[in-house]
Amino acid sequence: MIRTAATTPFADQKPGTSGLRKKVPHFRQPNYVENFIQSIFDALDGFAGQTLVVGGDGRYFNAEVVQIVIRMAAANGFGRVLVGRDGLLSTPAASNVIRKYKAFGGIILSASHNPGGPTEDFGIKYNIGNGGPAPEKVTDAIFERTKAIVAWKTVDGPDVDLSRIGETKVGQMTVGIIDPVDDYAALMETLFDFDAIRALFASGFSMRFDAMSAVTGPYAEEILERRLGAPAGTVINKVPLPDFGGHHPDPNLVHAKDLYDLMMGPDAPDFGAASDGDGDRNLVIGRGQFVTPSDSLAILAANANLAPGYAGGLKGIARSMPTSAAADHVAKKLGIGCYETPTGWKFFGNLLDAGLATICGEESAGSGSDHVREKDGLWAVLLWLNILAVRRESVKTVVEKHWTEFGRNYYSRHDYEGLDATVANALMDELRNSLPALPDAHMNDLFVARADDFAYSDPVDGSLSKRQGVRVIFRGGSRVVFRLSGTGTEGATLRVYIERYEPDPARHGLDTQEALRELIANADMIAGIAARTGRAAPDVIT
Ligand code: VG1
Ligand code: CO
Numbered sequence: 001m002i003r004t005a006a007t008t009p010f011a012d013q014k015p016g017t018s019g020l021r022k023k024v025p026h027f028r029q030p031n032y033v034e035n036f037i038q039s040i041f042d043a044l045d046g047f048a049g050q051t052l053v054v055g056g057d058g059r060y061f062n063a064e065v066v067q068i069v070i071r072m073a074a075a076n077g078f079g080r081v082l083v084g085r086d087g088l089l090s091t092p093a094a095s096n097v098i099r100k101y102k103a104f105g106g107i108i109l110s111a112s113h114n115p116g117g118p119t120e121d122f123g124i125k126y127n128i129g130n131g132g133p134a135p136e137k138v139t140d141a142i143f144e145r146t147k148a149i150v151a152w153k154t155v156d157g158p159d160v161d162l163s164r165i166g167e168t169k170v171g172q173m174t175v176g177i178i179d180p181v182d183d184y185a186a187l188m189e190t191l192f193d194f195d196a197i198r199a200l201f202a203s204g205f206s207m208r209f210d211a212m213s214a215v216t217g218p219y220a221e222e223i224l225e226r227r228l229g230a231p232a233g234t235v236i237n238k239v240p241l242p243d244f245g246g247h248h249p250d251p252n253l254v255h256a257k258d259l260y261d262l263m264m265g266p267d268a269p270d271f272g273a274a275s276d277g278d279g280d281r282n283l284v285i286g287r288g289q290f291v292t293p294s295d296s297l298a299i300l301a302a303n304a305n306l307a308p309g310y311a312g313g314l315k316g317i318a319r320s321m322p323t324s325a326a327a328d329h330v331a332k333k334l335g336i337g338c339y340e341t342p343t344g345w346k347f348f349g350n351l352l353d354a355g356l357a358t359i360c361g362e363e364s365a366g367s368g369s370d371h372v373r374e375k376d377g378l379w380a381v382l383l384w385l386n387i388l389a390v391r392r393e394s395v396k397t398v399v400e401k402h403w404t405e406f407g408r409n410y411y412s413r414h415d416y417e418g419l420d421a422t423v424a425n426a427l428m429d430e431l432r433n434s435l436p437a438l439p440d441a442h443m444n445d446l447f448v449a450r451a452d453d454f455a456y457s458d459p460v461d462g463s464l465s466k467r468q469g470v471r472v473i474f475r476g477g478s479r480v481v482f483r484l485s486g487t488g489t490e491g492a493t494l495r496v497y498i499e500r501y502e503p504d505p506a507r508h509g510l511d512t513q514e515a516l517r518e519l520i521a522n523a524d525m526i527a528g529i530a531a532r533t534g535r536a537a538p539d540v541i542t
Contacts, residue, residue: 013146017486019125038152039145049079055089056109057278058240059116074173075153084180090279092376093184095131110278113250117243132349132373191309200389206269213245251283275377282377286395294324297361316357324409342468350460407503414538424492444518
């Protein structure tokens with residue numbers, strides 16, 4: 001029986017860079033989840049009798065919201081819901097399931113790298129039929145609906161047992177519980193030379209994969225340890241926990257510091273990697289060699305042809321605007337297209353669908369390809385392993401040779417977290433106002449060449465996205481970029497991205513922060529960060 005419940009709108013359900021993210025108690029307000037789910041369905045057309053994929057990263061509140069979504073999907077007329085066992089699906093695995101089973105779309109429950117728990121973060125994201133995050137015109141329509149909603153629909157009945165693979169019915173709708181790993185692992189086998197990687201491990205190659213008590217554990221264990229023969233114990237923190245063991249499941253130098261210290265120490269294995277809460281990000285560290293995500297994207301693109309799935313070459317490379325230009329040098333050498341998009345994976349979907357790009361990446365530890373429509377942490381790790389299995393060189397050698405061939409893009413991101421939102425918005429406003437006066441300004445031996453607020457015109461559908469980050473580009477190509485995070489749930493986070501290109505191999509051995517010193521000082525001078533925020537230093541440097 002379909003039940004309709006009356007409701008009133010919430011004013012704060014605007015999706016950010018990657019879905020709606022709030023604290024769990026906020027989501028727990030009566031009608032809050034239901035309003036947003038109903039607004040998604042109301043904003044869509046033509047799904048009667050179709051399939052919806054549902055899954056999440058296993059964080060606190062995941063299982064409850066899966067049950068809500070199943071009941072509401074049944075009441076709204078979906079024909080079938082596919083759910084990962086125990087409500088689990090990594091973000092890239094969900095993208096694959098949507099594509100493979102030709103679903104109408106999917107609802108992914110995750111706040112990605114944000115912490116989990118009763119008072120921590122939760123998130124809901126809608127993905128369209130190509131498997132990728134809903135583009136802005138869809139998220140805008142959802143937001144409009146949240147402001148006008150008066151009722152939501154559900155069916156009453158007992159919870160579905162999510163622990164058992166198989167089919168059951170909720171109202172008229174079929175619920176299929178599927179293994180969250182199988183389809184994904186099968187896809188990886190089509191892309192990479194598993195025999196070569198198996199031989200690499202058999203030759204004594206050692207690895208540590210830190211799943212950070214998040215969703216990738218079961219995927220990494222199955223693929224690395226079972227199918228590729230990495231020794232048991234290669235994957236650590238492999239059981240997904242609702243609070244990620246109390247940590248931020250963010251694979252960066254702050255939250256994955258244990259891995260970093262191991263890789264820089266005397267007992268380092270050959271290769272270290274980690275992924276985030278929902279499995280779409282990756283961290284890659286060789287013995288004694290950290291690889292910046294921007295460099296990783298460039299190196300993966302330059303060597304992708306060594307993996308069977310990419311042996312025919314790449315159609316193009318896309319990167320988000322704040323990501324370093326390292327990948328651009330590769331695209332140029334390969335003679336293929338190179339695209340610069342706003343932050344967030346939703347901007348890559350059209351390029352991938354249109355066959356303009358094969359590999360995409362972001363400086364925030366995300367890379368992926370046209371195999372799905374999300375970034376994919378384990379994919380990046382497997383492509384690295386495939387490259388190492390063919391080249392039989394250390395990560396350090398691969399990185400150094402890459403810099404010698406293409407030059408080195410020194411790169412760092414400085415995050416100022418938990419700022420007062422009014423202060424952060426004022427800083428950005430002032431920065432925007434100062435743009436016309438910046439060209440030709442002289443600071444610390446550098447001259448500003450140009451300064452703008454990045455706007456993106458999608459080459460496929462022509463849609464325009466404005467105000468995507470302030471860029472100040474100096475003569476010679478060095479630059480600083482400023483934008484506010486769209487994924488946080490507390491105050492505002494200012495991200496400052498700093499980049500300098502160095503073609504001369506004799507100058508490739510510098511410490512990154514040292515190499516960027518003048519630019520860092522210029523960034524503070526341009527935006528008045530210390531003066532406005534009272535912060536002497538960033539909270540996180542990656
Ligand atoms: C951050 C990253 C962005 C990434 C987004 C979602 O967004 O900067 O590159 O696409 O998170 O990643 P923001 O607006 O906070 O800078 V995930 O792994 O949270 O789905
Ligand atoms: Co993520």
